[in-house]
Amino acid sequence: MFWRMSTLILSLLIPNISFSWEVVQEETPVLPMAPVTQTIWKQVVEPKTEYDVVSINRYRNTEVETIAAVFFLPGMNMNGGLSILNERHNLWLYLANRGIDIYAMDYRTHYVSHEVRQIDFMKDWSIATFVNDAAMLTAQIRLLNPQQPLFIGGFSRGVVYAYALAGRESFQGLIALDGGFKQANPKGFDLPSALRQFDIRADFASVLSRRGYTRRTALMRSVVDDPYGPATNNRYDTIGDELANTLHRAFGAGALANTKNRLSSIRILAQQMIDYDWYFPSIQTIEARSIALQDDDPTTELDDHFGEMDLPIIYFGASNMGAEYNLSGFYSAAKSGSQDITLYLLEGYGHLDVLVANSAEEDVFRVIETWLKDRIN
Secondary structure (H helix, E strand, C coil): CHHHHHHHHHHHHCCCCCCCCEEEEEEEECCCCCCEEEEEEEEECCCCCCCCEEEEEEEEECCCCCCEEEEEECCCCCCCCCCCCCHHHCHHHHHHCCCEEEEEEECHHHHCCCCCCCCHHHHHCCHHHHHHHHHHHHHHHHHHCCCCCEEEEEECHHHHHHHHHHCCCCCCCEEEECCCCCCCCCCCCCHHHHHHHHHHHCCCEEECCCCCHHHHHHHHHHHHHCCCCCCCCCCCCCHHHHHHHHHHHHCECCCCCCCCCCCCCHHHHHHHHCCCCCEEECHHHHHHHHHHCCCCCCCCCCCCCCCCCCCCEEEEEEHHHCHHHHHHHHHHHHCCCCCCEEEEEECCCCCCHHHHCCCHHHHHHHHHHHHHHHHHC
């Protein structure tokens, strides 16, 4: 009954938008007898073709009082599904167990199977498209949590969406996990030239792995099942070593994950990555550079309010991603307009370690919990 009422109220409040929310999964414990539950809602969005679908996953602890909510925007190829069920390695579960409801988004890419070969429809899946989708979900979240303050959070590319959305919507604060919006020394960007090359290449979506879906999935599954099992390549002693070496080299030494120093369990990393979405629209990489490399990108409204934002911001950067990358994160927070900025550089961390490292609970999760609670009251 409540859900049908919510849909009706939304339609009345925003008459120009057609809502047809569908409950994909009723509220269900994430583990048998566990107090944390997951509920999933799905929405068909314009232009309402087969793949124009988004969804939202709510995680909450039914045995504790809800004191706030966080709308979380995942990174590239990531989604709102729950791959890790241990709160020591999952920020969403950690916060849900402490009375902070989590709403995690599934982008349109979540509904594009790896078996799809004709991907021209992704040509126009711009950053603005995803931000507009997120804005629609924000309205629904406010109905589901009308009494609690709502924060926005993102990881990696999700931080770009979070900044853009916070420029047009009111939030209690912004959590930026290893991602930025603007570069510290904008050099300008020739967007028309980049778009011409984009059309010539007709490479409208990137794929998750050059290994191919079957080989990549088999590798991740093998590591989850037994990281000490035999490798597929005789250069490595175990399948866990094989994946660890691949991740360590992916973005440069230890940038994606510092597996050399074992900051994160290789099994946990495989769990984190196993259910990633296969495709991601290539246009967004071009657009993100255009926004980052210009003080004010004249081709979009997404950064029009950057410098005027008055919400608290907390940023965590992985040191192994390099100085320029982290400077972008620092600069984005510092120049946002916020008067309440908290910055952390996580020494020795790789990109994914921010989410799942053995020390993430202490270095990241508890810090966010305290920061949130200080800004709720």
